[in-house]
Amino acid sequence: YPFKPYHKNKVVEDDEDDFVDIAADVEDELVEAEQTPDDIKLGNNKQLNQNDNITISSDIGIPSPVLPTTDLQEDEFISDDDEEESNDIPSVLPSSIDNIHKQMLEIQHKTHTLVIRTRKLVGIMRSIAVIDQYVRNHENGPKNGFILDVQIRWNSTFFMLQRVIHHQLVVRSVFIYKFPTITAVQKSSLANAYLDYDQWDLMQALHDVLAPFEMATRSLSGKHYATLALAYTTINIIRFGLQSKENDSPYLALLKKSILAQFELYFDIKMTKTQKELMIIASYLDPEAHDELSEEDKQTAKTILPGLMKNVSQSIGNSSISTSSIVTKTKQTLTDKLKNMVGISTNVKLSSSLTIEHELVLFSQAIQSFESDFSSFWLQYRDRFSRLYRIALRVSIIPATSVPSESIFSVAGYVARKQRASLSSKSLRHLMVLKERHRLDALRTISDNSMY
Incomplete structure (x- = not known):
């Protein structure tokens, strides 16, 4: 700046409450600044x-x-x-x-x-x-x-x-x-x-x-849960909207360039590699966001997923063994007991599991032809694509924004106000659940469908 900032009616610290008006000094320097030869061109x-x-x-x-x-x-x-x-x-x-x-x-x-x-x-x-x-x-x-x-x-x-x-x-x-x-x-x-x-x-x-x-x-x-897939789709749509069009006015074209520069700073430069990869994987595993991905993003997801699928393979195997043993104990007949006595295994022979490459190929074919939401897709294919199902649960539960948690804390702060300070933590928790009672039926439906 060509001059120092001043404040009008600056208080003079002395015994008397006098004020010095320095507006004239500011105007003189403003005139000098306006007369500088190097104006913006x-x-x-x-x-x-x-x-x-x-x-x-x-x-x-x-x-x-x-x-x-x-x-x-x-x-x-x-x-x-x-x-x-x-x-x-x-x-x-x-x-x-x-x-x-x-x-x-x-x-x-x-x-x-x-x-x-x-x-x-x-x-x-x-x-x-x-x-x-x-x-x-x-x-x-x-x-x-x-x-x-x-x-x-x-x-x-x-x-x-x-x-x-x-x-x-x-x-x-x-x-x-x-x-x-x-x-x-x-x-x-x-x-x-x-x-x-x-x-x-x-x-x-x-x-x-x-x-x-x-x-x-x-x-x-909004009140609905904003997933990483929804956030990544929104980011791509905004990025496309900030591209200059032929019919844009001169002012609109310059504003788009200005905002796009800051947009790329936060979502391309400051965003970490892990954050972006998680958003791409969440979008790839979500049938509502899968079609919105570019071919480059889909290829990136196919490159990252095999490593994650190898990490969950062992946990899926352990879960299958424990589940089958429980079923064997609860539904054993006299014939099964006799087989166990003589050393014959009674466990149901599981079908050969899919390889990671084969599972990715079948998933790609299934999600392209599926026309429904996230919950319906994974309730139908959770057993067929067990590795991807585990990854989808872990990634999609990550909130894209802090709005849901902040909203819950705001409502809880209103419920547990000073007029109701004697509420116990258990009562407060139940009240928070009852506030969303209109969603309980939908949760029960999803829970019942997951049992079959």
């Missing part, structure tokens, strides 16, 4: 215009997003806060950053400024009673007014933008309609939050790029 070394519109380089085949503006002068609607926000990023970027990275940094800064301005606009429309009443009574307006987001909850920001975009005509009419009862200060605040055509286009692009993330969040954060 985009595209074919073109400087940013007064409206902060991005000029996209012609070598990436994306036309310029500069659109015609309204007759209103934008300078009239730029507040002091917005001028301070425009200096959140340094005006001089390292020369090593290439052109596309400069564009991505600039679009991030413009998006940040847009969200702040939209939040300010929504706050003004909600706080001024006459405007809020006008919005609610408008024939095309939201009956419950606009939504003000919570800054630490990104999905609340998405819903705020979604409602503003959906009622864009109402928002525009607020700037046109003459409200006789509002003060000059309120008029000035409303004018400072004005959104031009270029900002509306950027807001629409931001909404479009965040919509899949909101749906994915609901999919993985």
Whole structure:
């Protein structure tokens, strides 16, 4: 940064409660920073215009997003806060950053400024009673007014933008309609939050790029158990959605590139090899996610599974021997006792077990033709693919998110509140089970089917 951060009305620590206003010093340094010769350049070394519109380089085949503006002068609607926000990023970027990275940094800064301005606009429309009443009574307006987001909850920001975009005509009419009862200060605040055509286009692009993330969040954060297979399928779908399309607007293309860079950082670089392998195996053994895998992922699963199947072969053999001995003891006839007396084995001759390679081939054929859910598949093939069944149980029980456990702890904290502090741990456990009693019938059905 070309200047040090200051705070207005900084308290002077002395005997008297005096305040020193250093706003003038900040404005002087802001002017000096704006006059630096090395401004941000985009595209074919073109400087940013007064409206902060991005000029996209012609070598990436994306036309310029500069659109015609309204007759209103934008300078009239730029507040002091917005001028301070425009200096959140340094005006001089390292020369090593290439052109596309400069564009991505600039679009991030413009998006940040847009969200702040939209939040300010929504706050003004909600706080001024006459405007809020006008919005609610408008024939095309939201009956419950606009939504003000919570800054630490990104999905609340998405819903705020979604409602503003959906009622864009109402928002525009607020700037046109003459409200006789509002003060000059309120008029000035409303004018400072004005959104031009270029900002509306950027807001629409931001909404479009965040919509899949909101749906994915609901999919993985619901009450149902989010498995690794579901998480891996969701990640691949999001990754595909972040690829640039021919009909994408310039703003949408840059936002996708910016988010895709962070997406790959967390899911390709920071994700460990073991985590990714477990997600691939869980997807390969799940009939609902198996078809969504790429051929490369399927080949990776076929390479990893033989080693895991060898580890469970011994445990399956021991389990089969113990089970057959128990059955022999409980269902012995006089003939069986006679055979045991003379030394003839009474154990049922088990069919020859499948080899690991043969089991994988048969599993691949069975899962491709199966059209049902995870539980139905493995209840039907648990004995035929005993090794894979054990692996599927171990991998699929791993939760993809901490939402289920956090939800249970939240409910338990509400049940065991101070008004019910005398509850025993056993009673609390039973209450938590009874809360999910609508799922008990489904569990009993699965348990009964597993007995046959």
